[in-house]
Amino acid sequence: MAARVAVRSLRDRRRAADRRFGARLLGSAAVAAIAAVPFGLLLVLVEGQWQPLRRIDAGAARRLHGIALAHPAWTSTLRFLSDRLWDPLTLRTAVALLTGWLLYRRAWRLAAWSAVTAVAGGVIGLLVKTVVERARPSLEDPVARAPGFSFPSGHAMTATTSFAILLLVLLPLVPRSWRALCWYAAVFSVLGVGFTRVALGVHWFSDVVGGWLLGLAVVALTTWAFEAWRADAGRVRTAVGEGLEPELTDERPEPGAFDGTGERPVP
Numbered sequence: 001m002a003a004r005v006a007v008r009s010l011r012d013r014r015r016a017a018d019r020r021f022g023a024r025l026l027g028s029a030a031v032a033a034i035a036a037v038p039f040g041l042l043l044v045l046v047e048g049q050w051q052p053l054r055r056i057d058a059g060a061a062r063r064l065h066g067i068a069l070a071h072p073a074w075t076s077t078l079r080f081l082s083d084r085l086w087d088p089l090t091l092r093t094a095v096a097l098l099t100g101w102l103l104y105r106r107a108w109r110l111a112a113w114s115a116v117t118a119v120a121g122g123v124i125g126l127l128v129k130t131v132v133e134r135a136r137p138s139l140e141d142p143v144a145r146a147p148g149f150s151f152p153s154g155h156a157m158t159a160t161t162s163f164a165i166l167l168l169v170l171l172p173l174v175p176r177s178w179r180a181l182c183w184y185a186a187v188f189s190v191l192g193v194g195f196t197r198v199a200l201g202v203h204w205f206s207d208v209v210g211g212w213l214l215g216l217a218v219v220a221l222t223t224w225a226f227e228a229w230r231a232d233a234g235r236v237r238t239a240v241g242e243g244l245e246p247e248l249t250d251e252r253p254e255p256g257a258f259d260g261t262g263e264r265p266v267p
Contacts, residue, residue, distance in 0.1 A: 039213035039214045043151075046132065053206055057205050060198055060204075061137050061198065064198055065139050067199070069143065075144075075199075075200070079200065081193075082144075082193070082196040086159060087155075088155060091163075092118060092158065095114060095118045095162050098114060098165065098169060099118075102169070108254060109226065110245050117161055120218050125215075128214065129149040134151040134204075135150060136150040137150075137202070143200055144201060145202065150203055150204060150207050151204070151206070151207045151210055152207055152211040152214050153197050153207040153208045153210065154211065155194075155211070156194045156208045158211075158215070159189060159194075160190050163190055164216075164219040165219075167183065168223070168244045171241070172247075172249050194208035194211070
């Protein structure tokens with residue numbers, strides 16, 4: 001009898017944790033755009049057309065555009081990286097496949113975190129672009145063109161959120177000796193995306209920085225929501241280097257995952 005009461009209490013605790021997790025995910029997504037102080041400061045400077053920032057933007061655009069015009073092969077490589085390998089569609093497809101795999105593994109909450117982080121990043125970035133309405137660089141003999149408004153860079157923001165999702169989900173499956181390399185590859189890719197957008201003349205430098213900062217804000221806030229759920233569910237807090245859910249390597253990665261019989265097994 002006592003064991004049955006204990007199991008029921010644990011299940012109730014997990015259900016309550018799940019409800020709070022959902023509310024925190026939605027709340028984090030809603031406030032992500034205004035919670036990032038560095039991004040807010042940059043937005044003020046962009047909107048106020050702060051002269052030192054404008055000089056940095058113009059100088060970077062001018063110098064990199066000159067290199068792009070003088071080296072066609074280099075420019076073709078940048079186009080391939082920006083429009084194929086690091087294209088937002090490519091990265092979102094990778095995240096969608098990862099989310100589907102998490103659902104298959106019955107890692108329900110981690111799949112929800114992945115989906116909400118990716119979707120929130122895309123929606124918030126689009127909303128900010130629409131509000132700011134910043135024009136893209138207008139250069140002589142442009143080597144590339146892009147539609148829509150400029151701030152923040154959608155490529156930079158998508159790269160930040162996507163590589164964060166891939167890294168934080170998959171780290172538990174990577175041998176420890178390879179994890180540092182995964183971090184380096186993710187950081188290099190995010191920085192590389194930003195560089196290609198400025199070098200191709202389709203974004204200002206501050207657009208890219210804005211995309212990075214806003215993407216980091218979204219990831220930080222949804223990750224906080226996930227970690228809060230883990231605490232509510234009685235799981236030990238983990239270091240970021242271990243990934244969001246180290247238990248992903250287990251047969252049942254999350255407490256209370258359905259085992260196919262309609263029952264919630266208790267670890």
